[in-house]
Amino acid sequence: MLGEGIVKGLAETARNFLGSYVSKDRLTTVQYPEERLPQIEAARNFPFLVYDGEDWQQGMRCVSCLICEKECPPKCISIEKSKDKKLDASGKPQFYPTVFNIDVSVCMSCQICVEVCPFDAIKMDVDFELSTKDRFGDLLWNKERLSKSNEYYREIHPTEAAAVDAQLAEERAKLEAKSKLAAEAKAAAAATVPAQPAVGATAEK
Amino acid sequence: MTPETIDRIFIIWKHWLLSYAPAGVQPLFSALLSVVPVLAVFPLLFAITTVLERKGLGRIQNRYGPNRVGPYGFFQPIADGVKSLTKEDVVPRTADQAVHFLAPLLLVAAAFLAYAVLPVGRNMVVANLNAGVLFFFAVGSLVELAVFMAGWSSRNKYSLLGAMRAIAQMISYEVPLVLASVVVIMAAGSLSTVTIVNMQASYTGIWPHWFVFTPWGFVGFVLFMIAATAEANRSPFDLPEGESEIVAGYYIEYSGFKFALFFLGEYLGMFATSGMAITLFLGGWAAPFSFLTWVPSYFWFFAKLLVLIAGFIWVRGTLPRLRMDQLMNFAWKFMLPMTLLNIFVAGTWHFMAAGSVRWLVCAVLIFAPSVLLALGLEKGKKKIAARTYRFAE
Numbered sequence: 188m189l190g191e192g193i194v195k196g197l198a199e200t201a202r203n204f205l206g207s208y209v210s211k212d213r214l215t216t217v218q219y220p221e222e223r224l225p226q227i228e229a230a231r232n233f234p235f236l237v238y239d240g241e242d243w244q245q246g247m248r249c250v251s252c253l254i255c256e257k258e259c260p261p262k263c264i265s266i267e268k269s270k271d272k273k274l275d276a277s278g279k280p281q282f283y284p285t286v287f288n289i290d291v292s293v294c295m296s297c298q299i300c301v302e303v304c305p306f307d308a309i310k311m312d313v314d315f316e317l318s319t320k321d322r323f324g325d326l327l328w329n330k331e332r333l334s335k336s337n338e339y340y341r342e343i344h345p346t347e348a349a350a351v352d353a354q355l356a357e358e359r360a361k362l363e364a365k366s367k368l369a370a371e372a373k374a375a376a377a378a379t380v381p382a383q384p385a386v387g388a389t390a391e392k
Numbered sequence: 393m394t395p396e397t398i399d400r401i402f403i404i405w406k407h408w409l410l411s412y413a414p415a416g417v418q419p420l421f422s423a424l425l426s427v428v429p430v431l432a433v434f435p436l437l438f439a440i441t442t443v444l445e446r447k448g449l450g451r452i453q454n455r456y457g458p459n460r461v462g463p464y465g466f467f468q469p470i471a472d473g474v475k476s477l478t479k480e481d482v483v484p485r486t487a488d489q490a491v492h493f494l495a496p497l498l499l500v501a502a503a504f505l506a507y508a509v510l511p512v513g514r515n516m517v518v519a520n521l522n523a524g525v526l527f528f529f530a531v532g533s534l535v536e537l538a539v540f541m542a543g544w545s546s547r548n549k550y551s552l553l554g555a556m557r558a559i560a561q562m563i564s565y566e567v568p569l570v571l572a573s574v575v576v577i578m579a580a581g582s583l584s585t586v587t588i589v590n591m592q593a594s595y596t597g598i599w600p601h602w603f604v605f606t607p608w609g610f611v612g613f614v615l616f617m618i619a620a621t622a623e624a625n626r627s628p629f630d631l632p633e634g635e636s637e638i639v640a641g642y643y644i645e646y647s648g649f650k651f652a653l654f655f656l657g658e659y660l661g662m663f664a665t666s667g668m669a670i671t672l673f674l675g676g677w678a679a680p681f682s683f684l685t686w687v688p689s690y691f692w693f694f695a696k697l698l699v700l701i702a703g704f705i706w707v708r709g710t711l712p713r714l715r716m717d718q719l720m721n722f723a724w725k726f727m728l729p730m731t732l733l734n735i736f737v738a739g740t741w742h743f744m745a746a747g748s749v750r751w752l753v754c755a756v757l758i759f760a761p762s763v764l765l766a767l768g769l770e771k772g773k774k775k776i777a778a779r780t781y782r783f784a785e
Contacts, residue, residue, distance in 0.1 A: 193711065200452045200710040207451045216456055 228344060231311035233291060234300055235335045243334040248275070248308035251284040255300035255309055263293035264300065287330040291317055307351045313343045395686040402429070402690070403515055426518045430507045437697075438659045439469035445705045452709035472652075479648035484547060487645060491545035495538050496646065496653035502534035503660035509585050510667040513677045513690030517586055524585040525577060528668055529570055532623065535661055536562045539632070539642055542654070546645035554641020557716065558632035561622055564723040565629075569619035569665075571731035575612045575738040576603050576672040585668075589676030598682045602675040607754040608738040611762075613673040615731055617703075620665035622723070625658060626704055628711035631719060666700040667693075725769055733761055 207213045217224055238246035251268040267286035275281045300309050312335070319325035341348040397404070406425045413421040443458060443466055450457025458465035483492055508531075509524035511517040521527050536559055543555020580588045592602050603609035622629040633641045643654045670676055674696050677689035714722070737757045744750040 196710045197706065200706065203454055204448065204451045204706075204709075207454050213454045214456060215454065218456070 226313055228346065230313045231298055232296055232315045233294055233312050233317065234289060234298075234309050234333070235312045236287065236330070236333045237308055237310055237337050237340050238334050239337050243331070243336070246275070246336075247283060247330075247334065248306050249284055249287065250275070250281045250306055250308070251287075252282075252305070254303050254305070258299050258303045260297060260299060261293045261295050263290040263295075264288070284330060287333060289328050289333060290326060291328055292326045307355060310340055310344070310347075310351075395688070399514060399688045399690075401688075402513070423518075430518060431504065434504075434507065434660055434663055435656060437663060437694075438656055439473075441659060441663075441701055442472070442655075443468045444701075445708075448702070448705045449709045452706075476649050476652035481648040481650060482645075484645050486547045488545035488547070491541050492645070493650075495542035495545060496650045496657065498541065499535060499538035499657035500653050500660065502531055502538060503657045503664060505531040505534070506661070506664035507667070510664065510671060511586050511589050511676055512667075512693045513688070516677075516690060520584060520586045523583045525573060525583045525588075525668075525672075528585075528664075529566070529573075532661070532665070533566065535623075535657070538657070542646070543642035546642070548645050550638045550640075551642045551644045554632045554638050554644070557638075558625065558642055560716075561625070561629065561631060561719060561723075564720060565619045565622035565727070568615055568723065568727035568731045569623055571728070571735065572612045572616040572619060573668070573672050574731075575608050575734055578735070578738050578742065579603060579609075585671050585676075589671055589678065592675040593678035595682035600675055600678055600680060600682070602673065602678070604673040604675075606741065607751065607758055608734050608741055609673055611730070611734050611737075611758050613669065615727060615734065616669050616673065617700075619727065620662075620669060621704065621707065622719070623665055624662035624704075626662060627708040628714050629719060630713055631716060662704065663697065663701070666697055666704070669700065670696045721769075726765060729765060730762060733758065 203213070237248050239248065240246035251266055253266055253268065256262075256264045256266045265286065265288045266284045269283045269285045272280040273283050275283075296311070298311055301311055337348070337352075341352070406422070409425060410418060410422055446468070447457035447459075447465065458468040461467040461471045483489060506528055508518040509521055509528050511520075539558045539562070540555050543551045543553075543558070546552075576588060577583060580591050582588060582591075592600065594601050599605070604613045625632050631641075633643075638644075643651060646654060670693065677693040679685045679687060679689075679692050737754050740757060741750060741754050744753065
């Protein structure tokens with residue numbers, strides 16, 4: 188029949204038009220600033236530096252090994268390593284970054300810095316509303332702005348953070364046991380033969 | 393106030409204002425008072441239509457449409473207007489400056505001229521010309537000139553292609569457009585739009601004598617609306633613009649307010665042809681039922697206009713764009729024979745005695761050939777074999 192398809196099409200669009208006023212399911216639009224979809228756990232947008240404890244300077248995990256700076260494909264990270272060592276959260280003397288800057292406008296959210304970090308010091312944040320009116324100052328984030336607590340990390344990525352925490356705890360326990368063992372051996376050696384260890388130590392080297 | 397006064401209110405105001413003018417300038421002032429409302433009302437209708445169209449299309453696609461500016465997004469045209477006014481007006485260095493500048497102006501001027509003969513209410517017409525319908529179509533052809541000026545002066549391959557398409561399309565569809573309206577001129581025996589409307593403004597019982605309620609009138613109306621869609625370059629006949637293939641066609645090199653003028657001109661053209669369809673087939677300002685004649689006449693005109701605009705939007709939201717050969721085939725192989733046939737049927741109607749026999753004969757005379765024509769065209773189509781992919785397995 189002539190024009191049958193046109194009539195069918197018109198009926199379909201009319202159904203859509205009227206249906207969008209009746210059923211809410213048809214309008215799938217999420218009107219963003221007012222309405223938001225819940226964020227999925229695997230969401231990632233921009234890296235941040237994790238710190239343990241209360242003080243961000245004291246608890247910073249980053250030991251300024253510069254691996255992330257070297258690996259970063261768009262080269263948006265710049266780090267200056269410290270000359271001195273400082274005690275980290277686990278009480279070990281470590282280097283620390285005196286400067287740690289990431290350029291928001293250059294970062295491509297690839298997560299490679301997170302993959303390569305051996306200290307679990309850099310992780311991905313979920314905050315995506317980073318637009319700013321200050322073109323230069325506000326797009327280069329410094330150490331202070333990048334630092335976020337481990338509690339925050341647990342909040343945004345619970346599963347991942349739990350795994351990292353467990354791993355870190357295990358490593359720390361191992362380290363402690365090792366140092367304890369070493370201390371005990373040292374103490375034992377010191378007790379039996381005071382002159383011998385110095386020779387043994389040089390031989391080892 | 394009686395319904396009579398409300399119906400005449402604009403005329404009363406005009407005479408009241410006119411009485412303040414000195415006798416020497418009264419003709420000029422009278423013309424001004426007739427023209428200014430047209431210049432104010434129809435662009436306003438354009439503004440309302442843009443937002444309604446965007447919202448309607450949105451709903452057809454299960455979206456909200458604009459809803460940010462003002463209540464329910466109804467101040468969107470103001471934001472759009474401010475935007476287009478403040479945008480940089482870029483003119484290509486190699487463009488023909490004068491023609492490039494004049495094209496949008498001519499388009500809008502031509503679109504406005506067409507309103508001169510549209511009776512928007514009882515005794516409300518800017519100029520009651522004896523050859524009103526002829527004037528309307530003559531002025532309507534000016535649009536083609538403006539379109540070609542725009543396409544040629546831009547010195548851009550896309551704009552020229554768009555203009556060529558537009559010319560081919562508009563000239564092709566002008567023929568069925570005029571021929572579809574010939575039946576009304578035959579029936580009314582007059583080219584004056586006012587006379588044509590007056591002929592339709594009577595009733596049998598509660599039913600009006602609109603020309604659309606006759607077999608030839610109905611077919612004429614449908615054909616007229618199809619041709620009007622093509623004349624207004626609206627979807628599914630929006631090949632001259634064709635964003636996906638020739639990136640906005642003849643107004644690719646226009647920006648800022650000149651682009652807005654093109655937009656305005658296009659919509660004004662659509663309103664004008666819709667208004668002409670109302671005048672010719674839908675009884676102009678006449679009420680749809682005899683018991684509704686107390687409602688002011690201008691209300692009916694604009695109500696019908698809005699219904700037709702809604703129809704345009706509905707069709708735009710439904711049909712995909714035609715191909716160039718489909719467009720041309722449709723115009724010359726279907727529209728033209730149908731309009732000619734319709735003229736013949738209108739003649740038959742005129743010479744047969746009133747009654748159901750006349751209805752039946754005329755309906756069959758139109759229906760049977762149209763089906764045969766459609767079947768014949770269908771048969772003549774080349775069947776395209778299923779495409780085989782040799783390399784993309």
